[in-house]
Amino acid sequence: MQNNDQLLQIIENYLAQTEFPAEPELLYAPIGYSLAGGGKRLRPMLLMLACGIFSDDMQRALPAAAAVEMFHNFTLLHDDIMDNAAMRRGKPSVFAKWGQNVAILSGDAMLICAYRLLNAIAPQHLPQVLTTFNTMALEVCEGQQYDMDFEQKAKVSVVEYMHMIELKTSVLLAGSVVIGAMLGGASEEDCRKLRRFAVELGLAFQLQDDLLDSYGDERLGKAIGGDILEGKKTYLMITAMSHADEATREVLRNAHRDPTLSDTEKIAAVKAIYDRLDIPRLTEQQISLRFERALAILDTLSAGPERTKRMRDFAAGLMDRKH
Numbered sequence: 001m002q003n004n005d006q007l008l009q010i011i012e013n014y015l016a017q018t019e020f021p022a023e024p025e026l027l028y029a030p031i032g033y034s035l036a037g038g039g040k041r042l043r044p045m046l047l048m049l050a051c052g053i054f055s056d057d058m059q060r061a062l063p064a065a066a067a068v069e070m071f072h073n074f075t076l077l078h079d080d081i082m083d084n085a086a087m088r089r090g091k092p093s094v095f096a097k098w099g100q101n102v103a104i105l106s107g108d109a110m111l112i113c114a115y116r117l118l119n120a121i122a123p124q125h126l127p128q129v130l131t132t133f134n135t136m137a138l139e140v141c142e143g144q145q146y147d148m149d150f151e152q153k154a155k156v157s158v159v160e161y162m163h164m165i166e167l168k169t170s171v172l173l174a175g176s177v178v179i180g181a182m183l184g185g186a187s188e189e190d191c192r193k194l195r196r197f198a199v200e201l202g203l204a205f206q207l208q209d210d211l212l213d214s215y216g217d218e219r220l221g222k223a224i225g226g227d228i229l230e231g232k233k234t235y236l237m238i239t240a241m242s243h244a245d246e247a248t249r250e251v252l253r254n255a256h257r258d259p260t261l262s263d264t265e266k267i268a269a270v271k272a273i274y275d276r277l278d279i280p281r282l283t284e285q286q287i288s289l290r291f292e293r294a295l296a297i298l299d300t301l302s303a304g305p306e307r308t309k310r311m312r313d314f315a316a317g318l319m320d321r322k323h
Contacts, residue, residue, distance in 0.1 A: 043176040146160075243279075
């Protein structure tokens with residue numbers, strides 16, 4: 001059985017062999033460009049590992065793994081338009097490189113290609129997989145809409161934020177894991193448990209992203225404070241707002257648009273409040289809670305610990321990030 005590095009290489013090779021027509025170039029070239037961008041391949045890895053818990057024949061899950069990665073990259077093309085994002089994974093976004101219209105249409109084509117990849121799934125699994133995939137895809141759109149709604153909303157609660165990131169981040173991980181488990185022959189009960197595992201892991205992962213954006217290691221190449229400069233309602237910001245007095249809330253609301261402050265000063269002002277209110281520790285506490293819940297769920301599966309070890313190791317690796 002392959003180790004996780006070998007499994008990632010198998011996924012990369014499968015994606016690289018996915019062929020697209022040469023013409024029309026402006027439709028297909030951005031798809032290849034997007035897929036070649038790397039990234040963690042988090043979703044296809046989770047799908048393959050979930051299949052491997054219940055079956056030694058993980059190859060059967062490759063088309064589905066490629067489909068969820070194709071779908072994920074489709075969402076990124078459209079996200080970058082909505083966010084007016086110039087960069088993606090350290091290089092120009094499709095939106096910045098080819099323009100809005102190309103990014104919309106190539107994204108649409110990627111979604112169709114994702115469904116075409118699902119056609120290679122064994123017929124006995126396809127209806128169940130499609131149902132899971134469709135539910136996942138719609139919930140991701142719901143999460144994105146909530147995220148956009150929050151930009152205009154004066155007050156967002158921690159509960160609302162957690163619901164939004166569950167939809168925007170966790171359900172795609174959960175759908176990937178459930179599809180992989182289905183293809184491996186898992187029971188409905190094990191699929192249900194793995195869904196909850198992936199939701200908790202996704203929440204931990206997103207909260208860690210929020211924390212690293214303000215407190216990551218700049219030496220490892222991540223610009224610090226982007227969320228603060230954008231005035232984003234992250235877990236840190238929402239938690240700080242709930243713990244602060246009104247004068248401090250006013251600083252948190254307006255620091256990012258204060259014309260008298262430089263970007264460095266804006267970040268420093270907000271982080272000083274976070275530090276005073278103990279926000280990093282509270283966030284780390286929530287990350288640990290979610291991650292421990294996720295690992296505990298793996299212990300309840302019908303498969304033994306020797307079958308879940310690779311998933312556990314992969315999850316631990318995800319949470320051992322500094323940037």
